[in-house]
Amino acid sequence: MADVLNVGVNLEAFAQAIGAIQALRSSVSRVFDCLKDGMRNKETLEGREKAFIAHFQDHLHSVNRDLNELERLSNLVGKPSENHPLHNSGLLSLDPVQDKTPLYSQLLQAYKWSNKLQYHAGLASGLLNQQSLKRSANQMGVSAKRRPKAQPTTLVLPPQYVDDVISRIDRMFPEMSIHLSRPNGTSAMLLVTLGKVLKVIVVMRSLFIDRTIVKGYNENVYTEDGKLDIWSKSNYQVFQKVTDHATTALLHYQLPQMPDVVVRSFMTWLRSYIKLFQAPCQRCGKFLQDGLPPTWRDFRTLEAFHDTCRQ
Amino acid sequence: MGVTCVSQMPVAEGKSVQQTVELLTRKLELLGAEKQGTFCVDCETYHTAASTMGSQGQAGKLMYVMHNSEYPLSCFALFENGPCLIADTNFDVLMVKLKGFFQNAKANKIETRGTRYQYCDFLVKVGTVTMGPSARGISVEVEYGPCVVASDCWNLLLEFLQSFLGSHNPGAPAVFGNRHDGVYGPADTMAQYMELFNKIRKQQQVPVAGIR
Numbered sequence: 079m080a081d082v083l084n085v086g087v088n089l090e091a092f093a094q095a096i097g098a099i100q101a102l103r104s105s106v107s108r109v110f111d112c113l114k115d116g117m118r119n120k121e122t123l124e125g126r127e128k129a130f131i132a133h134f135q136d137h138l139h140s141v142n143r144d145l146n147e148l149e150r151l152s153n154l155v156g157k158p159s160e161n162h163p164l165h166n167s168g169l170l171s172l173d174p175v176q177d178k179t180p181l182y183s184q185l186l187q188a189y190k191w192s193n194k195l196q197y198h199a200g201l202a203s204g205l206l207n208q209q210s211l212k213r214s215a216n217q218m219g220v221s222a223k224r225r226p227k228a229q230p231t232t233l234v235l236p237p238q239y240v241d242d243v244i245s246r247i248d249r250m251f252p253e254m255s256i257h258l259s260r261p262n263g264t265s266a267m268l269l270v271t272l273g274k275v276l277k278v279i280v281v282m283r284s285l286f287i288d289r290t291i292v293k294g295y296n297e298n299v300y301t302e303d304g305k306l307d308i309w310s311k312s313n314y315q316v317f318q319k320v321t322d323h324a325t326t327a328l329l330h331y332q333l334p335q336m337p338d339v340v341v342r343s344f345m346t347w348l349r350s351y352i353k354l355f356q357a358p359c360q361r362c363g364k365f366l367q368d369g370l371p372p373t374w375r376d377f378r379t380l381e382a383f384h385d386t387c388r389q
Numbered sequence: 390m391g392v393t394c395v396s397q398m399p400v401a402e403g404k405s406v407q408q409t410v411e412l413l414t415r416k417l418e419l420l421g422a423e424k425q426g427t428f429c430v431d432c433e434t435y436h437t438a439a440s441t442m443g444s445q446g447q448a449g450k451l452m453y454v455m456h457n458s459e460y461p462l463s464c465f466a467l468f469e470n471g472p473c474l475i476a477d478t479n480f481d482v483l484m485v486k487l488k489g490f491f492q493n494a495k496a497n498k499i500e501t502r503g504t505r506y507q508y509c510d511f512l513v514k515v516g517t518v519t520m521g522p523s524a525r526g527i528s529v530e531v532e533y534g535p536c537v538v539a540s541d542c543w544n545l546l547l548e549f550l551q552s553f554l555g556s557h558n559p560g561a562p563a564v565f566g567n568r569h570d571g572v573y574g575p576a577d578t579m580a581q582y583m584e585l586f587n588k589i590r591k592q593q594q595v596p597v598a599g600i601r
C-alpha cells in the first residue's frame with residue numbers, strides 16, 4: 079500500500095467528493111428546470127411571482143450548499159501529489175493488474191531512455207560544435223540571419239580570381255602541374271599531375287574543393303567523349319587509398335574566410351605524395367604493409383605512414 | 390603497365406625445379422595472392438646469315454624474337470644491348486621471308502610457362518624455363534602496376550620479392566639503371582627476359598631427376 083500513500087489520495091474523501099459532485103450537478107439542473115418551467119399557474123399574479131422566487135431561492139441555496147460541501151471535501155482529498163516525478167501518469171502504478179497491462183513499468187523505462195537520450199544528445203552536440211566539419215562560411219553561423227550575408231563573399235568569387243589563385247599555386251610547385259578547365263559553367267575542374275607518380279582530379283565550387291579522385295600516372299583520366307572522368311575510381315588499391323585520405327584532408331584543411339589558403343595547404347599536402355613509392359613508413363620502417371606502401375601523410379609534418387601505423 | 394622485375398630463382402637444394410616452383414607458389418598463396426590464369430614468354434634466336442656478313446669479318450649479331458602472353462597481339466625483336474622493336478604478330482611471317490638474312494637457330498628456342506598471381510597491386514608470374522624437352526630453371530616476374538618509374542619503386546619491389554623468395558636476394562635488373570627517370574615500358578621487361586634466357590642457356594643443364 080506504500081504506493082497509495084505516495085500518491086497521497088484520501089480514498090474515502092474521494093468517494094464522498096464524487097457524491098458531492100453528483101449532488102451539485104443535480105441541484106444545478108434543478109435550478110435550470112425551475113427556470114425552464116417558469117411561473118406555474120396560481121390564483122394571482124403576485125402569488126405566482128412569490129412562489130417562483132421562493133423556489134428559485136431554495137434551489138440556489140442548495141447549489142451554494144452543495145458547492146461548499148464539495149470545496150470542503152476537495153481539501154480533504156488532497157492534491158494528487160505533484161511531487162511525483164511522473165505527475166498524473168504516476169497513478170498508473172495503482173493499476174492492480176500489472177501482469178496484463180504493464181503500462182507503468184514500460185512508461186518508466188521509456189522515461190529513463192528519453193532522459194538518457196537527451197543527455198547524450200546534448201553531449202554529442204557540444205562536441206560536434208567544437209569540431210565542425212562544415213567548410214564554407216555561409217554555414218558557420220547558427221542564426222538564420224547571417225547565412226544570406228556570408229554567401230556572396232565566399233561562394234561567388236569571380237572566375238578570374240580563382241584562376242589567379244590556381245596559377246600562383248601552379249608556379250609554386252615545379253614538380254606539380256595544374257591544368258584548369260571549366261567544362262560545366264563557372265565551376266572549375268583541375269587536373270593535377272604530380273611528377274610521374276599520380277594524377278588528381280579536383281572538382282571545385284568557387285574556391286572550395288568539392289571532390290578529389292587520385293589515379294595512377296599511367297591511368298586514363300578522361301571519359302570516352304574526352305571530358306574529365308570525375309566518377310570512376312582508380313584500378314589500383316594504392317590510389318583508392320590515397321583518394322580516401324585526400325577526401326579526409328579536404329575536411330581537415332578548413333578556414334572558411336580564406337579559401338585560397340585552404341587550397342594551397344591541400345596542394346602542399348598533396349605534393350608530399352611525390353615520394354609515394356620511395357618513402358618508407360616513419361613508424362615501422364617498412365615499405366609494404368598488406369601489399370600497400372605508406373599511403374597516409376601527416377597533415378602537419380607531411381611524414382609518410384601506413385594507414386594502420388598512424389597515431 | 391607498371392614497373393617489372395624479372396629474376397632467376399635458384400633451385401632449392403635437394404629439390405627439383407618443379408618442387409621449387411610449388412614451394413614458391415605455396416608461399417604466394419599463403420601471402421594471400423590469388424591465381425589468375427597462366428602466362429608464357431618465348432624467345433627464338435636468329436643468326437645473321439653468313440652471306441650478308443661484312444667483308445671485315447665481323448662476328449654475326451644475334452637477334453631475338455620474343456612473344457609475351459601479356460601482349461598477345463605483339464611481337465618483340467631485340468638485339469643484345471641494342472634497340473627493341475615492337476611489332477604486330479605478323480612479324481613472325483616476315484622473319485620467314487627474311488631467311489636469306491636471318492637464320493633461325495631452332496635448337497636455341499627457350500620459353501617460360503607458369504601461373505599468374507595477383508596480390509594487391511602486384512602481379513607475380515612464377516614460370517618454369519624450358520629449352521627443348523628439359524627444364525632449365527625458374528623465372529620470377531613481379532610487376533608493380535601503380536608505379537611507372539623503375540628507380541622510384543625498386544626498394545619497394547625488393548621488399549616484396551624478399552617476402553616470398555626467402556634467402557635468395559635478386560639484384561636490381563640492369564635495365565633499371567638505364568633510364569633514371571624514364572617511364573618503364575614493355576620493351577624493358579622483354580630485355581630482362583632476354584638476359585635471363587641468355588644466362589640460363591649458358592648454364593649447365595640442371596642435373597636432377599623429376600623434371601617434367
Ligand SMILES: [Zn+2]
Binds near residue numbers: 360383
Ligand atoms: Zn608502417
